[in-house]
Amino acid sequence: MAASAPISRTIYFGPFAHSTSLTTLEIEPQGAIGVDSNGVIRFVERNVSSLPALLSSLQTAKEEDWTDAKVVSIPNTTAGFFFPGFIDTHVHAPQHPNTGLFGKTTLLDWLQKYTFPMEASFSNASRAQRVYQNFVSRTLSHGTTTAAYYATIHVEATNTLAFICRERGQRALVGRVCMNSDLSPEYYRDKSVETSYADSKASIEYIRSLDPKGEIVKPIITPRFAPSCTPQCLSAMGQLAKETDAHIQTHISENKGEIELVKSLFPDSESYAQVYDTHGLLTDKTILAHCVYLGADERKLILARKSKISHCPASNTAITSGCAPIRSLLDEGHTIGLGTDVSGGFSPSILENVRQAIWVSRHLCIQTDSEAVKLSTEEALYLATRGGAAVVGMQDKVGGFEVGKEWDAQMISLGPVAEDGNETGEFEDGPVDVFGWESWPDKVEKWVYSGDDRNTVAVWVRGRLVHETIRYPYYREGSEYDLPSDTTP
Amino acid sequence: MAASAPISRTIYFGPFAHSTSLTTLEIEPQGAIGVDSNGVIRFVERNVSSLPALLSSLQTAKEEDWTDAKVVSIPNTTAGFFFPGFIDTHVHAPQHPNTGLFGKTTLLDWLQKYTFPMEASFSNASRAQRVYQNFVSRTLSHGTTTAAYYATIHVEATNTLAFICRERGQRALVGRVCMNSDLSPEYYRDKSVETSYADSKASIEYIRSLDPKGEIVKPIITPRFAPSCTPQCLSAMGQLAKETDAHIQTHISENKGEIELVKSLFPDSESYAQVYDTHGLLTDKTILAHCVYLGADERKLILARKSKISHCPASNTAITSGCAPIRSLLDEGHTIGLGTDVSGGFSPSILENVRQAIWVSRHLCIQTDSEAVKLSTEEALYLATRGGAAVVGMQDKVGGFEVGKEWDAQMISLGPVAEDGNETGEFEDGPVDVFGWESWPDKVEKWVYSGDDRNTVAVWVRGRLVHETIRYPYYREGSEYDLPSDTTP
Numbered sequence A, B: 001m002a003a004s005a006p007i008s009r010t011i012y013f014g015p016f017a018h019s020t021s022l023t024t025l026e027i028e029p030q031g032a033i034g035v036d037s038n039g040v041i042r043f044v045e046r047n048v049s050s051l052p053a054l055l056s057s058l059q060t061a062k063e064e065d066w067t068d069a070k071v072v073s074i075p076n077t078t079a080g081f082f083f084p085g086f087i088d089t090h091v092h093a094p095q096h097p098n099t100g101l102f103g104k105t106t107l108l109d110w111l112q113k114y115t116f117p118m119e120a121s122f123s124n125a126s127r128a129q130r131v132y133q134n135f136v137s138r139t140l141s142h143g144t145t146t147a148a149y150y151a152t153i154h155v156e157a158t159n160t161l162a163f164i165c166r167e168r169g170q171r172a173l174v175g176r177v178c179m180n181s182d183l184s185p186e187y188y189r190d191k192s193v194e195t196s197y198a199d200s201k202a203s204i205e206y207i208r209s210l211d212p213k214g215e216i217v218k219p220i221i222t223p224r225f226a227p228s229c230t231p232q233c234l235s236a237m238g239q240l241a242k243e244t245d246a247h248i249q250t251h252i253s254e255n256k257g258e259i260e261l262v263k264s265l266f267p268d269s270e271s272y273a274q275v276y277d278t279h280g281l282l283t284d285k286t287i288l289a290h291c292v293y294l295g296a297d298e299r300k301l302i303l304a305r306k307s308k309i310s311h312c313p314a315s316n317t318a319i320t321s322g323c324a325p326i327r328s329l330l331d332e333g334h335t336i337g338l339g340t341d342v343s344g345g346f347s348p349s350i351l352e353n354v355r356q357a358i359w360v361s362r363h364l365c366i367q368t369d370s371e372a373v374k375l376s377t378e379e380a381l382y383l384a385t386r387g388g389a390a391v392v393g394m395q396d397k398v399g400g401f402e403v404g405k406e407w408d409a410q411m412i413s414l415g416p417v418a419e420d421g422n423e424t425g426e427f428e429d430g431p432v433d434v435f436g437w438e439s440w441p442d443k444v445e446k447w448v449y450s451g452d453d454r455n456t457v458a459v460w461v462r463g464r465l466v467h468e469t470i471r472y473p474y475y476r477e478g479s480e481y482d483l484p485s486d487t488t489p
Helices: A051-062 A093-098 A107-123 A125-141 A155-168 A193-210 A231-244 A256-265 A272-278 A296-305 A313-318 A326-331 A350-368 A377-391 A440-450 B051-062 B093-098 B107-123 B125-141 B155-168 B193-210 B231-244 B256-265 B272-278 B296-305 B313-318 B326-331 B350-368 B377-391 B440-450
Strands: A010-021 A024-035 A041-045 A070-073 A080-084 A086-092 A144-150 A171-175 A217-223 A247-252 A286-290 A308-311 A336-338 A409-413 A456-461 A464-468 A475-477 B010-021 B024-035 B041-045 B070-073 B080-084 B086-092 B144-150 B171-175 B217-223 B247-252 B286-290 B308-311 B336-338 B409-413 B456-461 B464-468
Touching: A010 A051, A010 A377, A010 A440, A024 A051, A024 A080, A024 A377, A024 A440, A041 A051, A080 A377, A086 A093, A086 A286, A086 A308, A086 A336, A086 A350, A086 A377, A093 A107, A093 A125, A093 A144, A107 A125, A107 A256, A125 A144, A125 A155, A125 A456, A125 A464, A144 A155, A144 A247, A144 A377, A144 A456, A155 A171, A155 A193, A155 A217, A171 A193, A171 A247, A193 A217, A193 A231, A217 A231, A231 A272, A247 A272, A256 A272, A272 A296, A308 A377, A313 A350, A313 B350, A326 A336, A326 A350, A336 A350, A336 A377, A350 A377, A350 A440, A350 B313, A350 B350, A377 A440, B010 B051, B010 B377, B010 B440, B024 B051, B024 B080, B024 B377, B024 B440, B041 B051, B080 B377, B086 B093, B086 B286, B086 B308, B086 B336, B086 B350, B086 B377, B093 B107, B093 B125, B093 B144, B107 B125, B107 B256, B125 B144, B125 B155, B125 B456, B125 B464, B144 B155, B144 B247, B144 B377, B144 B456, B155 B171, B155 B193, B155 B217, B171 B193, B171 B247, B193 B217, B193 B231, B217 B231, B231 B272, B247 B272, B256 B272, B272 B296, B308 B377, B313 B350, B326 B336, B326 B350, B336 B350, B336 B377, B350 B377, B350 B440, B377 B440
Parallel strands: A010 A070, A010 A080, A086 A144, A144 A171, A171 A217, A217 A247, A247 A286, A286 A308, A308 A336, B010 B070, B010 B080, B086 B144, B144 B171, B171 B217, B217 B247, B247 B286, B286 B308, B308 B336
Antiparallel strands: A010 A024, A024 A041, A070 A475, A080 A409, A409 A456, A456 A464, B010 B024, B024 B041, B080 B409, B409 B456, B456 B464
16 A cells, blocks of 8 residues: 555755644744654754755754655745645535536525536446546645545445545545435435445445555545435434444535525424534534534534534635634634535635635625634634644644654745746746745745645655656755655555 | 737637627637738638638638638637637736735735835836736736736836837736825825826827827826825826826725725815816726725716726725625626736736626625625626726727627637546646536636636737747648747737
8 A cells, every 4th residue: 555655764855834823824944854754754943054964963963864865855945835735624526527617506506406416427436436536636736635525425436536545645534425315316315224324334344444544544424414314314324423433524504595494304403503413423523514604502512512613615605605704713712624615615726715714704804894803824824734634633643844743745836937027928837926025924925825736846645745746856865856756656 | 010010811710708798608619700910800600510611601601712811720629719808907017026915904004015115116127127027928828918007106117018018919008107195105106296297198108109009008097096196186187188088097995994084185075986076087988996885976976977997806805895886886887897906906817806706796695695796607707808898998899709809819728637537647738627528608617717827828919929828739720730920929
C-alpha cells in the first residue's frame, strides 16, 4: 500500500505559513521542516540561514544527522511557501458532474431536479470509476489533503471511491448515503431499513478491510438528512454508529423549507437537532453540515454532544440557503471547518470557500450592521485547516506544522510579474501578480483573494507526494534537482 | 496603427452564444459568422452543416464570394464556442497591484490605507508602464475587450495607459482622475481647480490625438467622487464635459459613511445625485459606479438624465459596501453593466463578477425573502456584454453578434474529462469538467460557474486578435491550420 510505504526522510526548505490560533497566521520566511520516513514532522526550524547551517545545528543541538535526507525546496523563495493541506469537511463526490448547475432552484427542488438523478446513475460502476477518479484528481489539485465524502446509496460505487482515495493517497472519510423515505424517488432509495443497515455496514467493513489502521481512508455513517430517513432508519444508523464507533455525517438546518419539512415529519421532536439526538446520531464524531438557522437550544445541544460543524458558504449562497452565523458559533465554542458541498457549492476548491466564508460574513455584516461578525483572512484560513482537522477528528495529526504531526501540505507558488509587465499576455504562473515590493502578509492575502489551483504546485499527504504540476523542478537532493521516484504514491 | 489596419476577411466557424435580450441567451451549435476586412460582421448564419455548404449558400443566396476568406474554427465543437467580449464598465488600473488587499477596511479607510499611496506612486513613469502593461495583459486574458479605466491624477501615466490600450488593441475609455479636496493627502491631489481643469484637458487632447476617430481609445472625464472634489472643481469638470462632449465617470452611493460625508460636504444639495447634476455631471454619457443606496428621487433623476450604472458586486461585497438593488433598477429601466472595480474588487475578471452579481442578488433574496430579486445566469451575462456596451455608449458596435456590429469576441474552450477521469492529475484545459452528456445550456452554465481565464483561449477586438493562449492551433485557412500573422495587432 503506497500510502503507508516508507519514504525517504525529507527536509522541506523555504518559507512556510500556517495558523497558530484562530486569529493568528504565522509566516516564517526562512523555515525548514524535517519529515521522517513515516511522514511525521520531526523538527520545525525558523530563521534558517542556509542548508549547511541547518544540518550542522541539527547535529550539534539535537544530535541528529539529517545530511542524507532529501531536500525539497521552494524554488522562488520570494513568492512561494509551504502551507497545510486543506480539509474539506463536507462534499458530495457523485455530484461533481453537476458542478455549476442549479439555476434558480433552492434545496428541495434542487435535490429532485439535479441531485437524485445524477446520484442514481452511480449504479453504473464505470461511471463511478470515471467521475470519482476525476474528482479526486480535482480536489487534490486544489490542495485538499483530507475530505469527508458523501458517496451514493450504492455499496459498490462507495467502495470504489474509498479505493481510489486510498490509492491516490488522499485522506478521506467515505460514506455510503443512507436514505429510505419517500422524499426520494422510488428509483433512488434504500428498499427497507434492513437494506439501509446492511448496506451501510457492508461499506464500513469493506473500507476498514482496505485500510485497517485507518491511516488514509475511514468509513463514515451517512444518513442523508432527517427528511430522507424514516425514524426507524435513523435509529438503525444510530445503532450502527454505536456498534462500529464510526464517524457520522449529515445535514442540518440548511434551508427554511427544509426546517418546516422536518417539523412536519417529526412532530414530536423539539427541534431538528433533537431529531438526530433522539436517534443516537449526535456524537463527538458527528459532522453537521450547514447549521444556518439553528435555534439557541439546538446550538447548546450540539455543543453538549461535542458534535462538529461544517460551514459551506459557497453552497449556502448559490442555492440561496442563508448566511450561517459563524462568528457567534465560534464565540460559543463550536468546532467548525469549511466544506465545499459540491455541487450545492459550485467549486471543489477550499480556497474559494475561504473567500466565500469571508463574503458570507460580510453579507451578515451588511444585514446586521455589526462589524463584529466579519471573519478575517486569518480566521477563514484557520477554518480551512485546523478547524477542519478538528471537525474530522484529526486535530492531532494534521492542520498545522508541529513536531509529531504528519506532513499534509501544499507548496504554493505565486507568479512574479515580469519587468515588461507580461506584455506577451502569457501567465504561466497562474492568476496572482506579485510585483516584488509586497510584504509577506500581503503576498499571502494575494494568494487567498486571487489564487487558484495553478498556485498549488505540489501536494503531500503523510509525506507522500499526491499531486504535482509539471512546470518546473522544485526538488533538490543535495545540490541537484531530482524528482524522487520513491515518493510518488 | 495596428488596431485599424485592414485584416483578412474571416469566417468564425462553430458554436456561438450571446444574449438576445435581458432574459434570453441564444446558443447556436452550428454557427458561422463572417467578418470583413474592417472587423465588421457581415453575416451570422445558423444551422450550418459544413463549410462548403456555407460557402455555396453564401454565393447563391447573397451573391457573395467568401471562398478566399480565412476560417477560424472551434477545435472542439462539443465543448467550445464563441462569446462576445466582456465589457468592464468600472475599473481602476493603477490599483491592480493592490488586488486582494483590503483586510477589514471599508471604503473611506481603505482609500487612505491602500489606494492613495499606491496611486500616488504612478508619478513614476516606469511603474506606470509595468503595471499598466501587466494589467491590460490580465484583463485581455479574461476576455475583457472594452474597459472604462480610471487612471491616476498624473497626465503622463494616464496617457501611458491610453497608449498601451491602443497598442494592444483593447477598447478603452481612459480617464485622468481629478481630485482636489483635502479628503486626499497633500501628496496626492490636484494643486488647484486650474490644475484639475488643465490636466484633465491635456489628457483628453492627448488621447484624441492618439486615436482621432476614437476607434479604440477615448477620453473620459473622471472626477473621483464628490468628497474628493470641491464644488468649484466639480463645476470645472462639468464645464469641460460640455466643451469636449466627452464621457464622464464617477462613483455614487457606494457606502453609508460616504453618503453621510457627502451630506455634510454639500449641505445645500438634496441628494448625492443632485450634487453631480448641479455641476453638469449627469449626462447621457455619464457612468455612475455602485448605486447601492440611491433614493427614489435619485433614481428618477439618473433615469431622466439617461446616465448609466456600473454594478460592481465583487467590490461591494469585499469592502462591505452593500447589495445594489439591481433587479429594481432594471425594472425601472436603468442601463446597467458590470464593473470589476479592481482593487475594491478582488478580481480583474468580468466572469467572476457575473457570478458575484448572482451571489449579491441571492444575498438580497436572503435578506428580503423575495425570490423576485434573483438574477438569472442569462441576466448576468447580458449585463456583462450588452448591458456594458450600452453603459459605455457602444451598444451599436459591440455586445452581441449581429450584422453591422464589430467582432469583439472570445473563443471559449472547455476541457473534456478523459475516459480515465484524469487520473494523472493534469488539467491542461482549465477548471471546467465536461463529461460529454451535458446539454448546451448546461455547458454554458458550467463555464459561467466554474470557468476562468484558462477557458478564454483567444480574444478579438474589431476582428484583430488581441490575446491567445498557445496550447493548440485553432486557426484553419482552407484546410490547413495556420497562424495568420497579419491579424496580430
